[in-house]
């Protein structure tokens with residue numbers, strides 16, 4: 001049932017704690033790149049062969065422990081309604097010289 005002895009990465013079955021820690025570190029790297037949750041899950045699945053369910057579980061754990069951080073974070077990466085476009089348009093007309 002289990003794989004052979006060669007592990008390129010920590011193994012979820014043999015070393016669950018180091019595996020989870022590795023996933024956490026990968027998620028943190030995604031956060032530095034301003035990815036949202038789905039992008040992060042996809043990136044880890046593609047590049048580190050981590051199953052989406054595991055990434056999601058670890059993500060939720062991080063979220064529970066760092067609620068404030070994630071609130072600020074998700075606000076920071078969510079595209080805002082185009083207030084800059086609005087200001088850009090109005091300044092075209094409202095220029096005082």
Ligand SMILES: [Zn+2]
Nearest residue numbers: 011012013014
């Ligand atoms: Zn193993």
